[in-house]
Amino acid sequence: MASSARAGVELLPLAELAWSEWDSAPAAIELISLSENTVFRVDADSGETYVLRIHRPGYHDLQELLSEHSWTAALKDANVSVPVPRLTPDGRGYVSVVVPSSGESRHVGVAHWVEGTVLHDLLEHSAAEWPRHFSELGRLAARIHNQASGWEIPSDFRRHAFDEEGLMGHEPFWGRFWEVPSLEPAQKDLLGRARAKIYQVLAGLPKDAEGYGLIHADLHPGNLLVNGDGLHAIDFDDSGFGWHLYELAVALFRCQDGPRFDEIRDSVVAGYRSERPLTDAVLALLPIFLLIRSLVLIGWIHGRPEVDRRAMLDRLTARACRQAEQLMQR
Secondary structure: OOHHHHHHHHHHHHHHHHHHOOOOOEEEEEEEEEEOOEEEEEEEOOOOOOOOOOOOOOOOOOOHHHHHHHHHHHHHHHOOOOOOOOOOOOOEEEEEEOOOOOEEEEEEEEEOOOOOOEHHHOOOOOOOHHHHEEEEEHHHHHHHHHHHHHHHOOOOOOOEEHHHHHOOOOOOOOOOHHHHOOOOHHHHHHHHHHHHHHHHHHHOOOOOOEEEEEEEOOOOOHHHHEEEEEEEEEEOOOOOEEHHHHHHHHHHHHHHHOOOHHHHHHHHHHHHHHHOOOHHHHHHHHHHHHHHHHHHHHHHHHHHOOOHHHHHHHHHHHHHHHHHHHHHHH
C-alpha cells in the first residue's frame, strides 16, 4: 500500500471519532483525498452528505481556521458559491483529535457536500467548452476579489500572506525552494538569483485593494465544481492575502505548456474583466507570477514527502529554470 493511502486508512478511526462530535448516529465514511489535508466523504444516517477534513498539523492554528470560516460565510452572503461549514451541536466550527501513533493534535472540520463535476475532469472531455468554462473561472475570481476588497475584515481575523516575504523571502511560506536537495548546483544558483530579482519586483508592487487582498490562492480547475450553470469553489485552505494576479497565475498554471494557452488565458482575462478591472500593465507581469507558482510548488512538494510527487518536482524544476533564464535575460 502506498504511504499516502496507508496514512489515509490510519486516519479513518480518527475521522469516525471526530464525526461523533457532530452526530452520534452511525455514518459511512470514505477517504476521498490526501494532500494538504486528509479529506473524507461522510454519508450520514440522516441521508445528508458532508465533507470531513482532518487538517495537516502545523499549517493553520484554530484562529486561522475560524478566520477561513468567517471569510467563506461573507462570500456566501455575497452570492459566491463556497463551502458551508456545519457546526457541532454546541456551536464549534472545529474539534481536535489526537493521533495515537504520534500524539499530535489535529483540527477537524465538517462542511456540507455539494454535488457537481470537478472542472478539471470536465475539461478533459469537453475541449470545445474550454473558453466558456475558463471565462466563468475568471468571473468567479473577480467576484471573490470584489467581495474581499469591500469587506470589513474582523479584528480577530488571521491568515497568512503571499506577499514578497511569504513568496520570496528568507523563510517563505512554503519553504526555501532554492535549497531543495534535488537541485543541481547550477539550478540552485539560477533559482536563487531569480528569487532575488522577483523579490525586488514584488516589493515594488502596491498592496492596495485594486490588486491585493484576500485571495483563494488555489483556484485551479481541480478545486472547482461545475454545479448547474455556475462554478462552486472548494478548498479554501490556502486562502490568505496576496496579489490578485497570483490568483490568475494559479488558475492558468497547469495550462501554460499546452497549445491553447493563449486562448485559455484570454478567456480567463475576459471573464475577469467582465466583473472587475484588470489593466494591461498589471497583466504584463503574468509570466513572473507563473514562475513564482513554479518556485513555491517546488518548496511545497519538498516539504511534503508523504505526497509522492517526485516526477512532478523534476518537471517543475525544469520549467522553473527555463522561466528563470527568460526572466534574467529581460
